Each structure stands twice: as structure tokens, then as C-alpha cells.
Amino acid sequence: MRIRIEKRFDSPRWMDWGLPLIALLLAFGAGALLLAALGVSPLKAYAEMIRGALGDGYGLSETVVKAIPLALCGQAVALAFTMLVWNIGAEGQLVVGALAATAAVRFLPSENFLVMVTLMTAASALAGGLWGALAGWLKAKWSVNEIITTLMMNYIAILGLEYLVYGPWRDPTSLGFPLTPIFHEVARLPQFFGTRIHAGLFLALLTALLLRVVLRWSRWGYEIRVIGQNARAAAYAGMATSRHIVLVLFISGAVAGLAGMGEVAGLQGRLQPGFSVGYGFTAIIVAWLARLNPFAILAVSFLMGALLVGGDTLQVVMRLPLSSVQVLQGLILFFVLGGEFFRNYRLHFLKREGDA
Template sequence: MFGVKDYPAALEWVARRAEAFVIPVAALIVGMAIFSLFILAVGKSPVQLYEMMWRGGFGSWFSIQNSLSRAAPLLLTALCVALPARLGLVVIGGEGAIVLGGVAAAAAGAALNGAPSFIVILVMGVAGMAAGGIWIGTVGALRHYRAVNETISSLLMAYIAIALMNQLVEGPLRDPASLNKPSTKPLAEAYRIGNISGMEVHWGLVIGIVACVLSWVLIEKTRWGFAARIAGGNVKAAQVQGLAVGPLIVGFTALAGGFAGLAGMLEVAAVQGSANASLAAGYGYTGVLVAFLARHNPLAIIPVAFLLGGIDASGGLIQRRMDLPDATVLVLQGMLFIVILFSETLYGRFKAFNPDLWKRVA
């Protein structure tokens, strides 16, 4: 039975976890309030804007399915940021892993045309993860072995990856039938990933959720995750304890890039049907916002990706009904990101979130 003496322990438990929830939510509210001032400045109604945002992202079953479809790649690209963050790394180049993963998957699908569908889809997934893993794993290797800042290198390598994708799609991998929009040869219908039964949402959503759950298990329940958290807190202390920091950094960044590469494969196999310039849709950059808003918690990424997916899905409705540019949603995301970065300075400053305070509660 839960008695009066158990209240301090319960309050202490809540205090330990409340800060990671309250501050991001407050940052989200403040960011939207600041964005409202921007909307007022351009002569539009913030109330109407948020009403359109709700209707476009969450107001109907059709809207919810559209939001879930957009959330699917965000789950995986957010992991590309969240996993290295446990080692104290800020990797923001997931966009590069997405496009290369998509191109690698499309090339594998074309090369294995005629093989059994299960084999082809499996190989496409492996190819996409390998391309993304090698790309972001290189960022980790540069960070550990050559002391190259991972934030700068991952961002610059994303631009290189997009240029490489354009070169391949417009050159050796181009389908001669793609005239106005260069792309690879379209995948056969047997090699496409279909929708979840009863929904207009592809199976990439389930794959993304499973990836988030497995990532949480890796970080919280395995010795590799424990070692990563130690290394993220103090690299020198981890080395003194005999931890192999180099393999940890390269391994976690490679796994993170593999998830982003898998997102690219899903875009090809479930959405686009081929690799083209549409792979660079900005999911890698939105994934950065998702990861920071979720405090790099793989389980928290799931609802946050749905929220950001809904905001992204509402962009078309906002553009049509309010005569605002399609970049309006991007402006909102940028403001939210700035406020969330600022909120990082607030952790540990509020006594109400100090567990020791509630130990003394009688």
C-alpha cells in the first residue's frame, strides 16, 4: 500500500524526471509565442495559423496519417543525432546519410532486378544502412583520430553527399526515361514497401518506432550504452577506466548514420520509388530539432517526431488558406530550435527540480 511516508520518495522520483519534460515543453510554448509575433508582423492571425496547423496535422484521420508518414523518416534521422549525443557529440549531417542511403538502396534494387522481393528489399536496407553508416562513421573517426569538430565536418559532408547524389543520379545511375527530373530506374512494384494494413502509412513508421525502442535498450540496458554515457561525461575519465573510446565513437556514429541511411532507403522503397533530388527534403535537419526537443531520449523521439511531422504536414494548408509562403513552417522550426538551444542553459537552475529538496518533505 502507498502510505504517507512514501510521498517524499514519490516526489523525489517525479522531480528527477520532471525537468527533462517541463523545460522542453516550456521552450516549445515560448518558441510558438515568439513565432506568433512574427505572424502578427506580416499581418496574419496567429490564432488562425495554429488552427490551420491543427487541422492540417491532427484534425482528421487523413491528417493524422499524413503526419505519421512524415514522422517515419524523422524517427530515424533524430536517432542520427541522439546516439552520438550520448557521447557528447553534436552530429547534424544526417541529410547526407539519407541521400546516400537512398541512392545506395536504389542502385542495389536495380542491380538485383528479377531476384526474390524479400532478398532485394533486405539487400536494399543493408545497402542504405551501410552507405549512411560509413558516411557518418567517418565523421566519428575524424573526430576521435584527427580531432576534427564533428558538427562542422558532418554539416560539410552533408553538402558533399548531396552533390555526390546529384552526380550519380544525373550520370551513371540515371534512367534514360527520366527527362525533366533525373532519377534512377524506378523500382519494380514487388520491391516497394507497402502500407500498414488499414492505414495510408508505410511500414517505415513501424521500423522507426522499433529502431527507437532498440536504441533506448542499447543506451540504457547494455554495457556499451553505459560505456558511452561515461565517455560522454568525461572522455579522459573513461580512458583511465580502460574504455575503448575510439571504437565507441566510431561505432555509435556509424550506427547513427546507418539509421539515417535506412530512412533514405525507406524514402526510395516506400515513397519515391526511385532516387532523385527529392531525397534532400530536409528530414535530416528537422531530425536535429526532434532530437534536441526530445533531449536525445530515443523513446521521447517517438511523440516529438509525430508532433513535428504534423507541423510539417500542415504547411500546404497554411499556404493555401492563409496565403503564406511554404517556408513558413521552416521559420517556425528555426525559431523553435533557437529557443530550445537557449533552454539548455536552464537545466539545473530551478530548485523545484532538485531531488534533495523533496527528501526533506515529511
């Protein structure tokens, strides 16, 4: 039997949601094999994950809490990916945003809630944006590979965070723990329904709406999509690719920076190392699984948030490290990528030579 591969010109609509779903199932299947090989019952592990993340009100609320930074970072990387600019630096931009929000609390204190929140929001967006735009500028001016620069800037941002919380920004009363002092009451985003869900949720929803509208309906959004699909055609059409690269990475970094502000001002109330559990990296899966669609990113970030909360449960109940979640994330991305082949190609199983 021979297999012939044929290009599809349009894919059936069910594939838009069906293929990612199948990919998820296959990834969990492959993960089960690995868990079983390590002597862990995969059924029990998955049951605990689902129970922990979706089983009760607390789990659900924690899933939303983790979905907030994932959604923001997901939008950030998806915007860049739309233009085929590979921003792998959402994690660093998120950290820099958190640093800037903390700096605002430290150096520009205000007694007024609205003033303080505006300052924190502006500072985090500006800092994250500039952190991203630096890589964009290097790429636009000298075509410096942005994958490497954004990635290296993750390490630099995280070490900068460590320097500050172990050094000049450390709370003198923290008994040596690397923490900044707790934020003043007016510098805290409100939390709702007696859960830890904070106002960052609105930032995530608003960003999704704005990006959807801008990408779909504005000239700017149109140009970004054209550059992503055919850079040469965009150049012939006179689109200013260089300027777009810098601006897109600025906006991308700014959105990720907002996520960092949400984490410190909405959730933790202070800055401490390791406050982000790799949201900026998980965001890459979120963006790809959602096929870069801003609304789909919201749904997928809920799913990935559940995976993270489930991972926390695994840690507590079954003493499995958080890295098991990372394994699942890698597997999900493999299968999603593999699924894209079937969106673009059709397989014909031929019984004999010469069949068509």
C-alpha cells in the same frame, strides 16, 4: 530587487515534460509575433496548421509518414549526441542511404521481395554507416572537427544525388525530368490502411526499442553515456574512446541511411532530388526536445511531423513558404535551450541586499 542564481542538484519531475511544453508554447507565441509583423493572421495560420496535420485521417496519416524519417534520424543524432559527438550529417547519411538502396535496385535486382528488401536495407545501412564512420574515423585518428566534416558531407551527398539523377541514373523515358525509373514492385515497402504509412514505421519502432535497451542495459551503452558525461573519467577508466567514436558514428549513419531507404522504397518508389525536406536537420530538434531519450524521440517526431504537414497546409492554403516552418523550428530550439537553464538553476528574487 536583486536576482540570485542558485544551482539545482535535482530538478522536479514535472520539468521533464513541462519545460519542453512551455518552450513549444513560447516558440509559437514568438512565431505569432513574426507572422503578425508580416501581415499574416497567426491565429488563422495556426488553425490551418492544426487542421491540416491533425484534423482528419489523411492529415494524421501524413504526419506519421513524416514522423518515420524524423524518428530514425532523431535516434541517429541522439545516439551520437549522447557521446557528445556532434553528428550534424544525418541529412547526408539519409541521402547516401537512399542512393545505396537505389543502387541495390539497379545493380542487384531480384524477383524475390524478401531478398530485395534485405539487400536494400543492408545497402542503405552500410552506405549511411560508412558515410558517418568516415567522419568518425577522421575525428578518432586526428581529431578532425566532426561538426564541419559531417556538415560538408551533407553538401557532397546532396550534390552526388543530383549528379546521379541528372546523369547516369536518369530514366531515359522521363522527358528530361531528373528522376530514376520507378522501382520494381518487389522493391517497394508495403503501405498500410490505404494511406502512405509504410513499413519504415516498424524500422523506426524497432530502432527505438533496440537503442533504448542497448543504451540502458549494455556495457557498451554505459560506456557511451560515461564518455558523454565525462570524457576524462572514461579515459582513466580505460574506455576505448576512439573506437567508440567510429562505431557510434557508423551506427548513427546507418540508422539515418535506413530512413533514406524508407523514403525511396516506401514512399516515392524512385529517387529524385529534394526528396528529403531537411529531415536530418529537423532531427536535431527532435533529439534535443526528447532529451536524447529513444522513446521520447518517437513522440516528439510525431509532433515535428505534424509541424511539417502543417507547413505544407500553410503553403497551399495561405501561400506561406515552407521556410516559415524552419523559423518555428529555430524558435522551438531556442526556447528549449533556454528552458534547460531553469532545469539546472533556481532563481531567487531578493527584495533587499542581504536576504538569503
